[in-house]
Amino acid sequence: MQFELDIVKRMRGAGEEFTLRSRFATTDNALVLFGPSGSGKTLTLQAIAGLLTPDQGRIAVNGDVLYDSRAGINLPTRRRGLGYLFQDYALxxxxxxxxxxxxxxxxxxxxxxxxxxxxxxxxxxxxxxxxxxxxxxxxLSGGQKQRTALARALATRPRMLLLDEPFSALDQPLRLRMRKELANIIEKFKIPMIMVTHDTDEMESFAESVVVYRQGCVVGLHTSADMAQPDTTVCRAIHDQMALAYDNQ
Amino acid sequence: MDIMHHLLTAQFMEPLLLTLKVAGLATLAATILGIAMAYVLARWRFPGRDVVDAVCTLPMVMPPTVLGYYLLVLIGRRGFLGVWLKDVFGISLVFTWQGAAIAATVVAFPLVFKSARAALEGVGRQFEDAARTLGQGELAVFLRVSLPLALRGVMAGTMLAFARALGEFGATLMVAGNLPGRTQTLSLAVYSAVQAGDDGLANALVIVISLVCVAILVGTSRLLQSQY
Structure with missing residues (x-):
C-alpha cells in the first residue's frame, strides 16, 4: 500500500483551540497511529474515512486522491472504499x-x-x-460484537481497513484472544490497515510502521525498515517519543 | 342509554367523520413537515438556527385564536397567499374543511417537530457514520438508520399531534368557522351542543373524545418505553 497524508484541521471546543497537523507517508501495509487520547490520532483516522473534513491538505491511497484541498477534491465517505471499525463497533x-x-x-x-x-x-x-x-x-458478547463489526466492514470489500482502538471495549483476557483473531483475519484477507491505539502491546503486535502523535502533531514516524533493525537507538527513539507524548497529560 | 341513543345520529356522525378526516390529514402533513424540519435543525449548523427553532415551536405556546388570525392574514380572502390561490387556482380556503385541516396542521406541527428533533438528536452519530463507511448515501443513511432509530420518538410525537389536531378549536373556528356538516369538527360540535342546551349530544361527544385521548396517551407512553 502506498499511503500519503498531509492535513491541517483547526477545531474549537469548550473555549480551547486544538490544531491537528498530521503528516506522514508510508508504503507499509500495517500502520499504527500511536499516542495518548486527545493527541489527534482518531481525528486523523476520521479524516482518512471522510468523516471529518480537514481545513487543507491532501490524502491519497495508491495514487487515488481521497482529499485534496488545492484540487478541490473531497470524495464522500461512501465512495472512499474504506472499512471502518468503530471503537464501540456501532452495530x-x-x-x-x-x-x-x-x-x-x-x-x-x-x-x-x-x-x-x-x-x-x-x-x-x-x-x-x-x-x-x-x-x-x-x-451478543463483546467478542461477538467485534466479530460482527469486522465482518460488516469486510463485506463491502474495502481496499483498506481503519481500526479505531479496536480492543478498548473488551476486558483483558478477551483482548488477547481477539488480537490473535484480528491478526489472522488481516493475514487471510491480505488487507492493508491503519490502526489507532494507545496500547504499546497492540502497537508492537500489529505495526509495520508507527506514527507517534502528541498534542495534534506527528512527533515520530518509524517504518518497517527502522523497526526491523536491532539498533537500540531506534527503539530508544520510539520510547523517548512515547514518553514525551505522555508528558503533561 | 341516553348516550347510545345519540351515537348514530347525523349530528354525531358528521362531526366525527369530518374530524377524523381533518385530523388525519393534518397529522400526516404535520408529520412530514415536522420530521423534515427536525432533521434540518438536528443535523445542520447555520446562523439563525435558534430563531427557526423558536418559530417552529411557537404554535405550541401561542393562543390558537392568534394563530387563526395569522392564518387568515396569510390565506384569507385578502391575505397575500389567499389572493394568489384565488387568482391562480380559483381556490378559497376560508370556511372549508381544507382550511380547518391547515389550521390543525399548524397547531399539531410543533408536537411532531419537538419529539422528532429530540429523537433524531438522540441517534448516535456513530451509527450514521458507520452507514456512510458502508457505502450509503445521505438519503439511505436517513431512511435506513436515523429514522428507524428515532421512530419511537417520532411516532409518539405523531400520536400527540393527532390528539391535538382532534381537539383543535380556536384556530379552526377563526379560519373555517363552525358550519354544521361542512366545517364543524367534534370540539366545535361540543360547543354548539352546549350552547343549544343539547346535553345528551354533548355528553356523547365528550365521552368519545375523552376515550380517544386516553387511548392515545397510553399508547404514547408505551411507545416511549425503552427499546433494544
Whole structure:
C-alpha cells in the first residue's frame, strides 16, 4: 500500500483551540497511529474515512486522491472504499447480525442479491457467527460484537481497513484472544490497515510502521525498515517519543 | 342509554367523520413537515438556527385564536397567499374543511417537530457514520438508520399531534368557522351542543373524545418505553 497524508484541521471546543497537523507517508501495509487520547490520532483516522473534513491538505491511497484541498477534491465517505471499525463497533441495534453484515450490500429499495447473500453467510461462518445470524446486537458478547463489526466492514470489500482502538471495549483476557483473531483475519484477507491505539502491546503486535502523535502533531514516524533493525537507538527513539507524548497529560 | 341513543345520529356522525378526516390529514402533513424540519435543525449548523427553532415551536405556546388570525392574514380572502390561490387556482380556503385541516396542521406541527428533533438528536452519530463507511448515501443513511432509530420518538410525537389536531378549536373556528356538516369538527360540535342546551349530544361527544385521548396517551407512553 502506498499511503500519503498531509492535513491541517483547526477545531474549537469548550473555549480551547486544538490544531491537528498530521503528516506522514508510508508504503507499509500495517500502520499504527500511536499516542495518548486527545493527541489527534482518531481525528486523523476520521479524516482518512471522510468523516471529518480537514481545513487543507491532501490524502491519497495508491495514487487515488481521497482529499485534496488545492484540487478541490473531497470524495464522500461512501465512495472512499474504506472499512471502518468503530471503537464501540456501532452495530445497528435495530438490525440482526445477518442484516448488519449485509448492510453495505443491501440496496435502499430491494433485496440483497443471491451472490451477496452467500457472501454474508460465508463471512458469518468464517467469524463463527453462523448460529447468531438472527440475533440482535444487544444479545451478543463483546467478542461477538467485534466479530460482527469486522465482518460488516469486510463485506463491502474495502481496499483498506481503519481500526479505531479496536480492543478498548473488551476486558483483558478477551483482548488477547481477539488480537490473535484480528491478526489472522488481516493475514487471510491480505488487507492493508491503519490502526489507532494507545496500547504499546497492540502497537508492537500489529505495526509495520508507527506514527507517534502528541498534542495534534506527528512527533515520530518509524517504518518497517527502522523497526526491523536491532539498533537500540531506534527503539530508544520510539520510547523517548512515547514518553514525551505522555508528558503533561 | 341516553348516550347510545345519540351515537348514530347525523349530528354525531358528521362531526366525527369530518374530524377524523381533518385530523388525519393534518397529522400526516404535520408529520412530514415536522420530521423534515427536525432533521434540518438536528443535523445542520447555520446562523439563525435558534430563531427557526423558536418559530417552529411557537404554535405550541401561542393562543390558537392568534394563530387563526395569522392564518387568515396569510390565506384569507385578502391575505397575500389567499389572493394568489384565488387568482391562480380559483381556490378559497376560508370556511372549508381544507382550511380547518391547515389550521390543525399548524397547531399539531410543533408536537411532531419537538419529539422528532429530540429523537433524531438522540441517534448516535456513530451509527450514521458507520452507514456512510458502508457505502450509503445521505438519503439511505436517513431512511435506513436515523429514522428507524428515532421512530419511537417520532411516532409518539405523531400520536400527540393527532390528539391535538382532534381537539383543535380556536384556530379552526377563526379560519373555517363552525358550519354544521361542512366545517364543524367534534370540539366545535361540543360547543354548539352546549350552547343549544343539547346535553345528551354533548355528553356523547365528550365521552368519545375523552376515550380517544386516553387511548392515545397510553399508547404514547408505551411507545416511549425503552427499546433494544
Amino acid at each position: 445497528f441495534p435495530h438490525r440482526t447480525v445477518w442484516e448488519n453484515v449485509a448492510f453495505g450490500l443491501t440496496p435502499l429499495f430491494g433485496r440483497v442479491s443471491r451472490r451477496d447473500a452467500r457472501r454474508v453467510d460465508e463471512l458469518l461462518d468464517l467469524f463463527g457467527l453462523g448460529g447468531l445470524a438472527r440475533h440482535r446486537p444487544a444479545a
